Amino acid sequence: RFAHETGPNCSLVVARAVPWTHFGTPCDRSLPCVDIHPYTVQHSQYAMFLVNETDAVLLPAARTGEMVKLLGWNLPPEQMHLVHEHWKDFPAPPYFMHLLLALIYFVLMNLSLIGNGIVVWIFTTSKSLRNGSNMFIVNLAIFDLLMMCEMPMFLVNAFSERLVGYETGCAIYAALGSVSGIGGAISNAVIAYDRYRTISNPLEGRMNRVQASLFVLLTWLWTLPFTVLPMFNIWGRYIPEGYLTTCSFDYLTDDSDTRVFVGCIFAWAYAIPMVFICYFYTRLFGHVRQHENMLKNQARKMNIESLAANRNVNAEAAEIRIAKAAFTIFFLFVCAWTPYAFVAMIGAFGDKTILTPFFTMIPAMCCKIVSCLDPWVYAISHPRYRQELEKRLPWLGIKEAPDNVSTTESKQTVVSEPPANAET
Structure with missing residues (x-):
């Protein structure tokens, strides 16, 4: 989900399929603990921005300030290869x-x-x-x-x-x-x-x-x-x-x-x-x-x-x-x-x-x-x-x-036996 380029005090985060307009203006106060630098770069469907959180894995919903977690948000980066790309665009369930x-x-x-x-x-x-x-x-x-x-x-x-x-x-x-x-x-x-x-x-x-x-x-x-x-x-x-x-x-x-x-x-x-x-x-x-x-x-x-x-x-x-x-x-x-x-x-x-x-x-x-x-x-x-x-x-x-099967079989066996004095 994210590609990290870590520096001493910040990390470069690439968030997939999130338009850059979702992040508001620089220093948007709807993003707690995240200081967005005064520039945002739009590249296809990727938004690149610098933050001072090396584990910034929560994305804000468009213009609401709510934090949206996507599937796999709590997996370490080295394990993300296990998750197919199809699932990475879905929000995590409550x-x-x-x-x-x-x-x-x-x-x-x-x-x-x-x-x-x-x-x-x-x-x-x-x-x-x-x-x-x-x-x-x-x-x-x-x-x-x-x-x-x-x-x-x-x-x-x-x-x-x-x-x-x-x-x-x-x-x-x-x-x-x-x-x-x-x-x-x-x-x-x-x-x-x-x-x-x-x-x-x-x-x-x-x-x-x-x-x-x-x-x-x-x-x-x-x-x-x-x-x-x-x-x-x-x-x-x-x-x-x-x-x-x-x-x-x-x-x-x-x-x-x-x-x-x-x-x-x-x-x-x-x-x-x-x-x-x-x-x-x-x-x-x-x-x-x-x-x-x-x-x-x-x-x-x-x-x-x-x-x-x-x-x-x-x-x-x-x-x-x-x-x-x-x-x-x-x-x-x-x-x-x-x-x-x-x-x-x-x-x-x-x-x-x-x-x-x-x-x-x-x-x-x-x-x-x-x-x-x-x-x-x-x-x-x-x-x-x-x-x-x-x-x-x-x-x-x-x-x-x-x-019933066993009972029936036993009865038939008894009936079929000739009497002991049958020939006399």
Whole structure:
């Protein structure tokens, strides 16, 4: 923001995009503690003047005498290279905005820690829940907990009104967001594949723990390219964004390299998982509908109206339940990452002027909110998980009926056994 040429008693300050007329006449008393020398030089959009304050970083508003702070006003000059030029023309937000965001993030941090922590605890300590499919739910909860690890850093940044840790802090914050975001997206796709495979082929479609472990490893490997490359400035870079209290990959630099990077990360972290999710849930809906029609036709051929009605109700209930869960999963994914993808694509290919600091803070908050909701969507609807919650945390007031599937299977087994004296 400022270029300093320091002398013994004064410094030459170059203030960007501030017309020289904003500084009034020489010795303007509306500028406290600043003695403007009797000349002012106009050069393009820069105003040059001599002051007796070496740290003069506050600019007066036009003809009002009010001091206006721009974004990055409290960063040392040697760290200003981290801030993109796009943000340097925006006024710094009032302190209460930082406090409001800190309060929201504090609530989200606790909700995420409690919800995802309970998911990891229950699914890893209950023998009845240790199967391949549930490993994906635990994996998603771990990614959400990683996103929660960003929030303490954000609280410190918000109270400080700047990025604490500068380049190192920015890299850590952005890397946590990259791993948790990309990992959560591809985990949603893996869960969609597992649910489709399990329901469409219940006898042979269930994954064992070894197969599930390989898919879990794949989700972590999927996060590496677009986390490591910007961290070490191999391709892309991490920079502050919004109120300069959060960090993400650079989507503002106007060159072909940045645009290609943004296009690739858009496809890798958003488009490909979205295609997988849509494909597998569409196939799942088709399979459920086909199975329902098969039950109706079978009951009609057997001329058993009561069985047809019973099967119809059960099939309809199953379809509605799967439809709700699938739509909720898809809706949460869209709500979490579409705003961020939208901002990144505008920054790289569109009109950057609409990307205000407040506007770019919204996508990050959407991702944090969804990371808190994931355990409720993926785990609370799980009957056996609810039974474990009822057993271990009765004060939650959760009431879950016994597992109907297990009960039905046991009854069918008993009925199918022939009597001991059947042959006599």
